[in-house]
Amino acid sequence: MIIDEEVAPNVRKIYELAASGVTLFRISAYLKKQGIPKPRACMINKMGKYVSVKYLKYPHDWATETIRSIIINEEYLGHLVCNKNTSKSFKDRKLIAVPKDQWIITRNTHDPIIDQETFDKAQKMALMKRKSVKETGTHQIFVGLLRCPTCGMTLGYNKRYERYATGSYACSTYRRYGKSYCSMHYITYENLYDIVLSDIKKHANAVNLEPERLLKHLTEQSNLKSKKQIAQSEREIGKAERRIAEFDNIVRRLYEDNVSGKISDDRFNVMLKDYENEQAVLRENLIKLKQEISTFSEIKDNSNRFAEVIKKYCEIQELDEAILNELIDKILVHEREIINGERKQKIEIYYNFVRII
Numbered sequence: 001m002i003i004d005e006e007v008a009p010n011v012r013k014i015y016e017l018a019a020s021g022v023t024l025f026r027i028s029a030y031l032k033k034q035g036i037p038k039p040r041a042c043m044i045n046k047m048g049k050y051v052s053v054k055y056l057k058y059p060h061d062w063a064t065e066t067i068r069s070i071i072i073n074e075e076y077l078g079h080l081v082c083n084k085n086t087s088k089s090f091k092d093r094k095l096i097a098v099p100k101d102q103w104i105i106t107r108n109t110h111d112p113i114i115d116q117e118t119f120d121k122a123q124k125m126a127l128m129k130r131k132s133v134k135e136t137g138t139h140q141i142f143v144g145l146l147r148c149p150t151c152g153m154t155l156g157y158n159k160r161y162e163r164y165a166t167g168s169y170a171c172s173t174y175r176r177y178g179k180s181y182c183s184m185h186y187i188t189y190e191n192l193y194d195i196v197l198s199d200i201k202k203h204a205n206a207v208n209l210e211p212e213r214l215l216k217h218l219t220e221q222s223n224l225k226s227k228k229q230i231a232q233s234e235r236e237i238g239k240a241e242r243r244i245a246e247f248d249n250i251v252r253r254l255y256e257d258n259v260s261g262k263i264s265d266d267r268f269n270v271m272l273k274d275y276e277n278e279q280a281v282l283r284e285n286l287i288k289l290k291q292e293i294s295t296f297s298e299i300k301d302n303s304n305r306f307a308e309v310i311k312k313y314c315e316i317q318e319l320d321e322a323i324l325n326e327l328i329d330k331i332l333v334h335e336r337e338i339i340n341g342e343r344k345q346k347i348e349i350y351y352n353f354v355r356i357i
Contacts (some may be wrong), residue, residue, distance in 0.1 A: 001110040002074070008113050010036050013074060018071050018122035019063060021143075021321035024064040031067075032060045039066065071126045074105065077119055078112035082148070083107050120184050125325060140167075141321040142192065144333070148173065149332040157189070165190055168197040169333065173181070183335045187345065195347050196197045197319055200310065200327060218303040218354050219309045240286045247279050302353040309352070327351055 012029070017027045031038075037045065041059035074081050078117060082104040085095040114122075124144065130272065146155035148171040155169040165188040173182040206214045258268040334346040350356055 001080075003111055003113060011070060011113050014067060014070055015076075015118050015122045017065075018126040019118050019325065021125050021141075021325045024067050024126060028062040028064055028126065030063045030234060035060055036062075036192050038062050043247075044089060068126065069175050071122050074119075076112065076114045077116060078110050078271040079105050080106045090136055109328050121325065142169070143321070143329050145324060145328055145333050146192075147330050148182060148185050150185070153182075154184060155187075155333055157160065183203055185333050185335050187347075192331075192347070193319060196324070196328075196331070197316070197351065199349055200313055200319075200323075201316060202312050204312075204314040204353075207307045208314050211307060211311075218306070218357065237289050238287060240282045240289070244279060244286070247275060250275060306351060306353040329355070 014031075018024075018031065022030070031140050037059045038061065041056075044056065045061075061112045070076070083098055084103055086098055087093050087095060140157050142176050144155075145156070146169055147153070148155060151171065152303050153172045156172045156175050157167055157169055159167050167189040169185075169189065169192065171185040174184050195343070231352060254263075254268060254271055254275070257263045258265065263271070266286045313323065313327075316323070328351045331350070332348040334348070336343055338344075348356055
């Protein structure tokens, strides 16, 4: 595949907008306003294919599904993706979507348009379910970032009319099923906003005033965590490799038992399938574990990247969705506690590249 340099900037812009938290609908409105033709209109102009009155009359009316299909398309990462659709037979050519786990992906077959980091961030933001606040029609800037550390679910927003708070967040599990399933993990919008803004300012100032000290702290902190994680991953890799090596002997004995009549053909086929499935899962986990170890080696680079991103927010006065998604991976809101007669609440902010500082 060869990159079309005429339309590649449009693709990059779509990913940039999605990664910064812009909704699919707003992206489509932006593209229309900029007069950027949708893919089908481009094909009509360049190759004369799929000509219709609709596309000729409205060449800039982007559908959100078109934008979604671009954002989830791994071909923009440089991979060749096949077997995404099939048909019932040669007589019925109607396309049927194939489950993603059955796609055939050949990696690094051509030059990428989008890097993996931008692709992953765009996936997270663009495919996220969003609900607007009825009274204002606006979206909450913390959407997709807040998590309950107890059950792992998101925190839902509730509009309020009170003197000191316009809204609050609470665990989605608690809201839906009650306190027997999870605790509330309550926090007001204003308190959360102030905590996050203050934390960003603190780290931005630290980068500008004492960059070497912060980078050293980040590297040492990450190294301590990564050494433990690497050791754990290596132990799991060794265990998985030993188990995979056992499969050849197990299958050989299984085959011998089948030939000698100790187990029936049906039983043999069931057991063989179970072992093959287990082996496939182990191999997949093995790849992930090796990737994790590889990721730990990028700690220093990640610290530098974080410093470059956050230092421009030294004078930040307000938060918005784009800033939050550029800097933060997730925020864990713990349950409030009474410590020495005072109400305390732990908030853990996981930053992109460096996690907790």
